[in-house]
Amino acid sequence: MPTLFKRRQKPQGRHTPNLWPVWLVAPATLIVVGALAYGLYQGADSLLTAENTGKKPVDVQDVIKTTVTVLTLVGAVLAGLYAYRKQLLAEGESHRADAGQLAERYTTAAEQLGHEQAAVRLAGVYAMARLADDWVEQRQVCIDVLCAYLRMPYETDTAEDGFKQGEREVRLTIIRTIRDHLLDPTSPTTWCGLDLDFTGATFDGGDFYGAKFSGGTVNFYRASFTGDTVNFSTADFTGSLVNFGRAEFSGGAVNFSATKFSGPVAHFTKAKFSGAIVNFGGADFSGGSVYFTRARVSGGRVTFDAANFSGATVNFNSTRFLDGAVSFDGAQFSDATVSFGTAAFAGSRVTFDRAVFSGAIVNFGAAYFSDGNVYFNWSDFACGEINFSMAQFLDGMVSFEAVKFSGSTVNFSRAVFLGATVTYDGAEVTGGTVIFDGAQNNSPATIRWGPFPPLPASQP
Numbered sequence: 001m002p003t004l005f006k007r008r009q010k011p012q013g014r015h016t017p018n019l020w021p022v023w024l025v026a027p028a029t030l031i032v033v034g035a036l037a038y039g040l041y042q043g044a045d046s047l048l049t050a051e052n053t054g055k056k057p058v059d060v061q062d063v064i065k066t067t068v069t070v071l072t073l074v075g076a077v078l079a080g081l082y083a084y085r086k087q088l089l090a091e092g093e094s095h096r097a098d099a100g101q102l103a104e105r106y107t108t109a110a111e112q113l114g115h116e117q118a119a120v121r122l123a124g125v126y127a128m129a130r131l132a133d134d135w136v137e138q139r140q141v142c143i144d145v146l147c148a149y150l151r152m153p154y155e156t157d158t159a160e161d162g163f164k165q166g167e168r169e170v171r172l173t174i175i176r177t178i179r180d181h182l183l184d185p186t187s188p189t190t191w192c193g194l195d196l197d198f199t200g201a202t203f204d205g206g207d208f209y210g211a212k213f214s215g216g217t218v219n220f221y222r223a224s225f226t227g228d229t230v231n232f233s234t235a236d237f238t239g240s241l242v243n244f245g246r247a248e249f250s251g252g253a254v255n256f257s258a259t260k261f262s263g264p265v266a267h268f269t270k271a272k273f274s275g276a277i278v279n280f281g282g283a284d285f286s287g288g289s290v291y292f293t294r295a296r297v298s299g300g301r302v303t304f305d306a307a308n309f310s311g312a313t314v315n316f317n318s319t320r321f322l323d324g325a326v327s328f329d330g331a332q333f334s335d336a337t338v339s340f341g342t343a344a345f346a347g348s349r350v351t352f353d354r355a356v357f358s359g360a361i362v363n364f365g366a367a368y369f370s371d372g373n374v375y376f377n378w379s380d381f382a383c384g385e386i387n388f389s390m391a392q393f394l395d396g397m398v399s400f401e402a403v404k405f406s407g408s409t410v411n412f413s414r415a416v417f418l419g420a421t422v423t424y425d426g427a428e429v430t431g432g433t434v435i436f437d438g439a440q441n442n443s444p445a446t447i448r449w450g451p452f453p454p455l456p457a458s459q460p
Helices: 022-051 060-113 118-134 136-151 167-180
Strands: 217-219 229-231 240-243 253-255 264-267 277-279 289-291 296-303 308-310 313-315 320-327 332-334 337-339 344-346 349-351 356-358 361-363 368-370 373-375 380-382 385-387 397-399 404-406 409-411 416-418 421-423 433-435 440-442 446-448
Touching (some): 118 167, 136 167
Parallel strands (some): 217 240, 373 397, 380 404, 416 440
């Protein structure tokens, strides 16, 4: 049976040397040594006989002495191999003892994390983090425990029964500990590239400033951001799968300024922005795909000022801008595909002032503008495709004042202007194409056409 001559599989997480079975190695060694001794004897006899041609025959004693000398050297080598094997076994035993000690430390740290007193739980946080640094094989497990702690029910209201004194400090310490291990990907104790699962966690503060989420999966699905500031400023989500889907930003401030989202995928799908100040100012969405599909803005303020959408696919399809303010002022859309298809701008203030659309494909197809204010003032539509086909301008204000249409194709075909105030005052057209084919100018819409020929009012 061929399986008899295979090495034993090394168990995962164990340190036993991967050696051949003794019952196989011992006979094989005896056979090899016997064959070697016989060969050496014959070789030495032939060699000495050849050197004494025509002289007195070689003494058998000389042959035996030469053979014994060589065998002694061989024996020394075998003894060294045996000692090496013994050393490996000893090291394996030592490693197993270390693993047992690490397992005991894990049990102790886990018990501390579940303690009633906050001071003991804090000690458990540091103990678990130190264990993760020392126990490479189970580092992910230790990180999972700390993330699981953040996912546990957390009461922030001091008047409620579930409130725990000192619990906020414990949670902030976990966040800070995770951040500290994500600053240097080259460190031997780095946690970069490992999975972080914050599904459903509540964050009422925390600092991820400068963290490098490089590789692995970073999951904030259904997380709740409320209360104090959560800071992701200058964080780097390069190469990670990032999920903020259905996250709720309902209070306080969340800072993503100068954060880098460079693929492969970042999800804010169905996220809810209500009452919080969320800042993506200067964020870099270069490469990869970012989804805000069916997100909902119903209060607070969300800013993408000076954000860079370069070479990325960014999706705001069916997003609802119902209240509050959203700003893309000074954003750069270069060689990107950005879609606001079927988005609803109803009751909010959304600004794209001084934004630059260069070589980008930007889609507002079938978007809905009602009872809000949307501004593209001083923006530059250069060498790209901008689509407002079938958009509905039903109420509120949409302004394209001082916009530059230079070398791009801007499509308002089949758009409906009904009840809104739309202005193109001061707009400049220097190349490119602006299309209004099939658009409807229905009373009581107020349109200031600027450089464009007025669209005849539709008959009732």
